[in-house]
Amino acid sequence: MQKLIRWPGLIAFFVITGLIAAIAILFLDFWIKLAAEKSLESTTGAEVNIAQVTHTFSPFGITLSDIQLTDPAMPTQNQVQAQEITAQIELAPLLLRKIIIDDLTVSGVQFAQLRESEGAVYRTATTAIKEELQEAFDPKNLPSVDEILAKSPLKTTKAIEQTQSAYQKHSEILKSKYAELPSKDALENYKKRVAAITNTDYKNPLELAKAKEEFDTLREEISRDKAKLTEFKDAANAAKSEMAPTLAKLKSAPGEDYAQLQGLIAGDEGAIKDVTTMIFGEKAGEFSQYVLGAYDLAAPMLNKSKEELVEEQAYNGRWIAFDDTAALPDFLVRNADISVKWQSESILSVWHDITNQHDKIGRPTTFKVDSSASALWQSLKLNGDFWLNDTGVKANQDWNLRGLALSDVSLLEQEKLSSKLLKGLLSSSGKASINKNVVSGTGNAALSQLQLTATGSNNLTSVIAETLSGLSNLTINSDIGGTLGDINLSFSSDLDKQLATAMLSNLTGDQNSKLAELKQKLNAKIEGPLGATDSEMSQWLDWEKLADGDLSSMQSMLDSKLNSVVENKKNELTDKLKDKLKGKFFN
């Protein structure tokens, strides 16, 4: 037995296992920190810093302090940062590779805060909006008339296509029906045959009966040709009724296009048509980060489940669950309190059932913000839920913000245009929903008691600045679209129209000549199709007149001539009968 056992080996075993356990416990905080940073960095695509991680064993929990997620689009600031995250984690499910957090507390969440040093970016950010704005405000970048015509979806082009298509359709039908119509000779022949039958003096009823039979055959022939004439007339009427509004549209299209495109000559498509987005879009985008922030949480969770799937496909084995604990998702936060810091106020949101596998728990993640009056707003309410599964995300959200006091908000700081909101009150409400990752929704933001200041450095931006400075109220409507993780917001208001009008009254000589060129080119576009269609239309009308004449002459042939013959004969026979009867009775 002694030969089999190695007693020092037993000591070595305990020393090795004890060392492994000690190292694991000693470096647990470091490993958690490393894992959390790497995992978040792969999700956000930019540097993530966690200052400190601590843990407790009973109950098992971890605390992360000073978490900073670099904004990949602007590495000098954090996309989001939190003062502290505390999580109480269930130990037993950890053996099943399931992270079940009973209570999660996130405090001091702030968006868009400056970093102490620039963070590293691992994935390239999308094109900076500011560069686009610079180009939009530069009058040198005005497009040529041909470029505008080529890029713009013109009503004129569409009207030409519609006219040509309608004309082609009816032209073929009318031509084929016109070819089937009886010729002039055929009509003359009918007239002659009818006259021959009706002008003959029939001596006896037998002859009359034969003539009647002949006339019926003739009548059938005439009726068949008459039907062809009627069909042609109907087709001509249908063509006229469709072509008339189409031609009217074609005639009015250049004018409408001109009205729409003149704004492009006056400034730039973006600068005039989308000024609301340009001036208010950046700040509204930041505001929407708060309102639609829940979806930013949902998007990486969806990616996470996809990544896990890829990992499984790599075939390093997978974990299979067998009993009712299988109902537990891989990641679940039962209750969470997330406190977002905004200016001097703290907004507390309460979350339940945060997970990426809602099918397993059978209920959605819900979140709620119900903040009463504060120094900054009168009321703020936000409710929402989301459900993630294999088909994507299904989510609903609504918000209602009343009387948010705004002051000294820099809206735009560009070389050619800068604007600042000195004072104002913001109220906003809206709804957004997601179905199979497609985001849709609407919202509105009413700005009242506005005091704006703006400065422009050229003709175009000066007009914009002047219009902005005169604003006291403004309602901005927003459309929410796009997909999860890439939410698009578009803004509109009557400010766009006001600016377009102001812009057109301040045109330069070059812009005026471009406008004239635009008008001329638009009109030239319809000249060809309009002329060709007009001449064809007049031919159709001629055909229709001819058909009308033929139709009435045929009808008269059919109706009056035969009746008079029969009537005359009838009267003649009646008279003869009367004479015979008179002779019998009075002789």
Place this chain on the structure above:
Amino acid sequence: MQLLAKLLKALNSDDSPWQLAFGVMLGMIMGLTPFIGLHSVLILFIVLFLRVNLSTFLLAYALFSGFTLLLNPMMADIGESLLTSTDLTGLWTSLYNSTFGQLTQFYHTLTLGSLLFSLILAPFILVISKILVVQYRVRFMQWINKLKIVQFLKGSRIYQIYQTLGE
């Protein structure tokens, strides 16, 4: 060089062929299965507590770990088919609900598949290793020891260190 010296030292030692063969077998199991798991602790305990040859264990562990690159998909498939078999669901469920079952992590397809595969292979590896060690010692040991490369190795500092440690 280091591995070769280890192997030569083990083969030329006074350890019994079974001690060497058990080292190869346990190293094979450890190498083919995932490192983290209760089975690894158990194997480590056996290797250290019982007089299993450590050199052949470490060599076999390194060698068979390399084979996992090729064998992992096949072994994961074995585990997958066993764990998803409806006939065995009752057994897996009861094991799953026990602490022992949770600690073994049998419900990981690769862990179960590779453990089963290596356990089936174990008796064959054990017997073949034992035969090879015996045959080596009878037929090749003297001839091998005469080779210049072996003499060079035996004269190397690494071999001297192993020799000293073994005494």
